[in-house]
Amino acid sequence: MIIILKQGAEPTEVEALQSIIRSRGLVYQPIESEGQSMLGLAGDLSGISEDDFLRSSCVERIVRVKEAYKLAGRKFHPADSVFEICGRKIGGGNFAVIAGPCSVESEEQILSVARDVKAAGAQFLRGGAFKPRTSPYAFTGLGLDGLELLKLAREKTGLPIVTEIMSAEHLAEFEADVDVVQIGARNMQNFSLLRQVGGLNKPVLLKRGLSSTLDELLLAAEHVMAGGTREVMLCERGIRTFETATRNTLDLSAVPVLKQRTHLPVIIDPSHATGYWHLVEPMALAAAACGADGLIIEVHNHPEAALCDGAQSVTPQVFRRIMIRVAKVRAAVAE
Numbered sequence: 001m002i003i004i005l006k007q008g009a010e011p012t013e014v015e016a017l018q019s020i021i022r023s024r025g026l027v028y029q030p031i032e033s034e035g036q037s038m039l040g041l042a043g044d045l046s047g048i049s050e051d052d053f054l055r056s057s058c059v060e061r062i063v064r065v066k067e068a069y070k071l072a073g074r075k076f077h078p079a080d081s082v083f084e085i086c087g088r089k090i091g092g093g094n095f096a097v098i099a100g101p102c103s104v105e106s107e108e109q110i111l112s113v114a115r116d117v118k119a120a121g122a123q124f125l126r127g128g129a130f131k132p133r134t135s136p137y138a139f140t141g142l143g144l145d146g147l148e149l150l151k152l153a154r155e156k157t158g159l160p161i162v163t164e165i166m167s168a169e170h171l172a173e174f175e176a177d178v179d180v181v182q183i184g185a186r187n188m189q190n191f192s193l194l195r196q197v198g199g200l201n202k203p204v205l206l207k208r209g210l211s212s213t214l215d216e217l218l219l220a221a222e223h224v225m226a227g228g229t230r231e232v233m234l235c236e237r238g239i240r241t242f243e244t245a246t247r248n249t250l251d252l253s254a255v256p257v258l259k260q261r262t263h264l265p266v267i268i269d270p271s272h273a274t275g276y277w278h279l280v281e282p283m284a285l286a287a288a289a290c291g292a293d294g295l296i297i298e299v300h301n302h303p304e305a306a307l308c309d310g311a312q313s314v315t316p317q318v319f320r321r322i323m324i325r326v327a328k329v330r331a332a333v334a335e
Contacts, residue, residue, distance in 0.1 A: 009058035040076030091265035104146035116316035198227020238273030247275020265293035
């Protein structure tokens with residue numbers, strides 16, 4: 001539902017209307033478009049009558065919105081969102097690269113990789129402290145000890161840290177210590193966790209589920225945003241298809257489709273999408289060419305000895321080359 005306000009509406013009248021909206025258990029998003037002031041409403045509108053708001057003297061008319069994702073959709077927020085996170089901008093033409101190992105393994109490893117990816121131009125450091133694994137016997141991360149090592153790497157390099165939360169029991173630690181909270185593909189529809197992470201009011205990187213549609217991804221983002229935060233980045237990391245030549249199938253068409261439907265930044269993960277290090281570079285270049293807002297790439301100083309996903313991790317040397325070539329592609333596309 002969009003409430004279109006009358007031209008020259010008194011601020012006190014608008015504030016009274018906003019109070020009524022909140023009393024109905026709804027949230028609102030102020031919208032300015034071509035000199036017209038509006039309020040976009042989100043929440044459970046099933047029992048809400050338009051008459052509840054048309055009584056307000058500042059209301060001109062009301063438009064019903066069919067899309068279920070109102071906070072994430074473009075109707076309420078026509079312009080691309082630009083997020084500034086620890087002094088780094090992403091979205092709206094600002095391209096950001098998140099890089100680092102699949103999992104934090106040791107102090108030496110994470111500090112080495114952090115210094116290398118920063119030198120190559122990465123704006124954020126990724127690293128798994130908690131790792132979801134298909135096998136219960138695989139390495140599942142160092143847990144809170146890994147988070148401490150990420151904090152040390154941030155202290156030494158200045159790179160903001162991006163890491164995945166697996167359970168609500170660690171919300172306090174993530175709120176205190178993490179710059180960008182990642183929701184992994186397997187938790188994309190863990191709606192309770194999405195809401196609670198949204199309540200941290202921190203930037204969130206939301207990965208697309210292995211078999212999820214783009215509408216389901218946007219509705220998952222809506223859950224996070226309904227929890228409180230407005231800074232949600234969508235991540236296409238490959239989906240499950242019949243193809244076995246790659247780990248997943250990278251859906252690059254998701255970038256222009258999402259750009260049409262949402263104002264949120266779109267990040268591409270070519271590492272998980274392909275599963276092989278030598279495919280990361282061409283897919284990173286393709287992502288830059290089709291309009292993605294950033295990349296998240298797995299980098300390891302000794303991928304042959306990595307405890308997790310070594311086959312898809314590039315070396316720092318390869319990462320430097322990717323960064324140079326991505327910059328050239330973006331420059332060419334912008335011409």
